[in-house]
Amino acid sequence: QTATSWQASPYRVTLSIVCVVMGMASVARVCEDNFVNHVFILGIDPRCRVGPNFLFSWAAQLTCVWILIFGMYVVDYKWIIVPVARPSIIPPTPPLPSRIE
Numbered sequence: 709q710t711a712t713s714w715q716a717s718p719y720r721v722t723l724s725i726v727c728v729v730m731g732m733a734s735v736a737r738v739c740e741d742n743f744v745n746h747v748f749i750l751g752i753d754p755r756c757r758v759g760p761n762f763l764f765s766w767a768a769q770l771t772c773v774w775i776l777i778f779g780m781y782v783v784d785y786k787w788i789i790v791p792v793a794r795p796s797i798i799p800p801t802p803p804l805p806s807r808i809e
Contacts (some may be wrong), residue, residue, distance in 0.1 A: 719778050726770045733763030 730775035737760040747754055785791050 719774070719781070722735070722774050726767055726774060729763055729770065732744040733760045733767060735761060736760040 736746060738744075740760060746752075747756070
């Protein structure tokens with residue numbers, strides 16, 4: 709693994725969560741528009757008030773926070789604005805022997 713692959717994984721996981729929430733909101737909206745009783749089909753409590761508008765707004769807020777934090781990460785990685793000690797993940801390799809007998 710390189711140094712950037714483990715640092716970027718929280719951003720991938722968060723983006724995956726945003727995509728799942730957007731997908732849930734899209735399915736709920738399509739079901740509502742086509743008069744499909746998805747609440748009954750999925751066995752959700754009918755008193756639950758989580759609808760597509762709530763899911764879309766939650767996904768939009770997560771997306772805004774994700775863009776802000778990921779943008780700050782990219783800017784700091786590019787210009788090293790926050791001077792912290794960044795340990796090397798890959799240890800230095802020992803020199804190879806010049807002559808094999």
